[in-house]
Amino acid sequence: MPSVFLVKISKKSSITPxxxxxxxxFMKLKYFLSWLPGIVIAIGNGSLRQxxxxxxxxxxxAHQLSALSFILxxxxxxxxxxxxxxxxxxAEAIRVxxxxxxxxxxxxxxxxxxxxxxxxxxxxxxxxxxxGRLWVIVLLWTTISPYLLFRLKSSTxxxxxxxxx
Numbered sequence: 001m002p003s004v005f006l007v008k009i010s011k012k013s014s015i016t017p018x019x020x021x022x023x024x025x026f027m028k029l030k031y032f033l034s035w036l037p038g039i040v041i042a043i044g045n046g047s048l049r050q051x052x053x054x055x056x057x058x059x060x061x062a063h064q065l066s067a068l069s070f071i072l073x074x075x076x077x078x079x080x081x082x083x084x085x086x087x088x089x090x091a092e093a094i095r096v097x098x099x100x101x102x103x104x105x106x107x108x109x110x111x112x113x114x115x116x117x118x119x120x121x122x123x124x125x126x127x128x129x130x131x132g133r134l135w136v137i138v139l140l141w142t143t144i145s146p147y148l149l150f151r152l153k154s155s156t157x158x159x160x161x162x163x164x165x
Contacts, residue, residue, distance in 0.1 A: 035104070041073050045070045049069075067138050074141065082149060090150060093151075094147050096146040101142055109123060
């Protein structure tokens with residue numbers, strides 16, 4: 001059975017399995033489309049590292065600064081697209097993050113190895129956290145940012161102002 005998000009469809013429900021699978025397809029398409037600008041952010045951030053950070057820092061320091069700047073840029077992006085995503089729950093925000101993590105890793109290895117021709121060792125190099133590589137933190141942020149920012153945005157929208165005029 002394909003990996004889908006499970007819901008209980010009762011006999012009285014107007015939702016048919018076909019509606020359910022269309023909904024799942026539509027949501028995954030929406031998650032995918034919302035992930036695509038992350039590639040543009042990553043390319044821009046990589047250019048920033050290559051043409052600015054590398055002028056002032058050694059390769060490892062530039063990589064670390066680039067990881068932090070990507071986290072900032074991607075966080076701003078996620079904050080801005082939350083209204084478009086229209087997440088209904090923290091569970092859905094978690095699903096978005098896990099989906100983004102999955103497509104990021106698949107894209108990185110397929111594009112990096114088969115399109116760019118990078119050897120597997122080079123692709124795995126950035127996963128070595130003990131050598132100061134922060135790619136794992138970028139992946140962690142990619143995964144949890146929809147959840148954290150959804151919670152933050154939900155709490156700022158739903159909680160009334162505590163200021164008394």
